[in-house]
Amino acid sequence: MAIEITATAIQTVPVNQNVLFTDEPVSSCKCNIIHREGSGIVTLRGGCNQCRALYKVSFGGNIAASESTAAISVAITLDGEALGSATAIETPAATGAYYNVFASAFISVPKGCCATVSVENISTQAITVQNASLIVERIA
DSSP: OEEEEEEOSOEEEOTTOBOOOOEEEEESOSSSEEEOTTOSOEEEEOOSSSSEEEEEEEEEEEEEESSOSSOEEEEEEETTEEEEEEEEEEOOSSTTOOEEEEEEEEEEEETTOEEEEEEEEOSSSOEEEEEEEEEEEEOO
């Protein structure tokens, strides 16, 4: 089972806020991967016969600095905490210049529990995001 949620329109994402996803072009199951349209949060359920459910979460999109040429970054978060191993960093040459970024992480959810994932702006300034895509696949 898998889901792809996207946001093709340009959006400004303030510091410590989530990228919002407005469309759901691919959804094979709504029972263990839950997303509300327009939200930046995806809930993963550990509903399974095994001890844990394993998910692969991948984010890709275009980001631009909106205030300065200081480094900008986004990260996949797990229950509100940014995952260092799933952080994408770019140092723009000019404000408004878009750069493509990608991050991916495996998320393990214990049986009977839930976890929330999102993509957060962890920069020190607001960023602009366009053509954002989040794919969540349950792999085990």
